[in-house]
Amino acid sequence: MFCCMSPDKEKEPTRLTDDQKRIIQQVWSEVRHQIDEVGVETFLRFFNTHPEAMDSFLVFKNMEVVDLETSVQLKEHALKVTSVVDKCVARINDPKSFETICRDQGINHAGRIVTDEFQRSLRDKYIEAIKARTSVAWSAEHQEAWETFFNLMQRDMMNSMRHMNALRDRKE
Numbered sequence: 587m588f589c590c591m592s593p594d595k596e597k598e599p600t601r602l603t604d605d606q607k608r609i610i611q612q613v614w615s616e617v618r619h620q621i622d623e624v625g626v627e628t629f630l631r632f633f634n635t636h637p638e639a640m641d642s643f644l645v646f647k648n649m650e651v652v653d654l655e656t657s658v659q660l661k662e663h664a665l666k667v668t669s670v671v672d673k674c675v676a677r678i679n680d681p682k683s684f685e686t687i688c689r690d691q692g693i694n695h696a697g698r699i700v701t702d703e704f705q706r707s708l709r710d711k712y713i714e715a716i717k718a719r720t721s722v723a724w725s726a727e728h729q730e731a732w733e734t735f736f737n738l739m740q741r742d743m744m745n746s747m748r749h750m751n752a753l754r755d756r757k758e
């Protein structure tokens with residue numbers, strides 16, 4: 587398995603509790619039919635706070651943030667990413683499949699500029715967009731469950747992306 591554990595990372599949860607899984611499934615079942623809106627809102631908020639991230643995207647690199655609101659490409663990209671989130675929720679009780687999906691995304695992102703800060707921000711924007719669409723009374727438990735869910739997704743993804751980048755650097 588890929589290894590890049592720092593002392594801090596060792597303290598991070600490595601799995602979701604059953605209660606957290608229930609929270610994720612309950613909330614997602616309610617907002618899933620708005621998957622397009624969740625994705626678009628997330629990416630609009632993300633690019634608003636991190637316009638520099640647009641440079642990593644061929645399709646957005648020469649666009650202004652204000653043009654994104656009506657961009658078909660933004661909609662398409664947001665749906666692709668949010669469909670991965672949807673797949674991970676569907677495999678929440680199957681850690682191997684969950685990990686495979688995220689690791690494949692890591693391979694897919696090798697060579698791209700994807701920082702921990704971008705990942706954290708995208709996570710937080712997703713949670714804001716999801717929270718805005720659920721009728722459940724949002725609590726600290728809801729926040730923690732969703733943060734852990736995205737942290738696990740992004741941890742597997744980043745580990746595999748860094749592994750691929752290291753292999754590529756060694757070949758050069």
Ligand code: HEM
Pocket residue numbers: 639642643644645666667670671691694695698699700701704705708739740
């Ligand atoms: C939960 C985290 C993320 C997931 C699940 C995810 C998923 C995806 C997916 C499904 C694609 C489309 C791949 C394809 O068309 O074959 C994509 C493309 C891409 N992602 Fe991510 N992504 C995540 C986070 C990020 C972050 C934080 C960045 C950094 C800004 C990033 C940068 C990119 C870039 C540059 C592309 C290529 C877009 C293009 O076609 O030009 N991703 N991502």
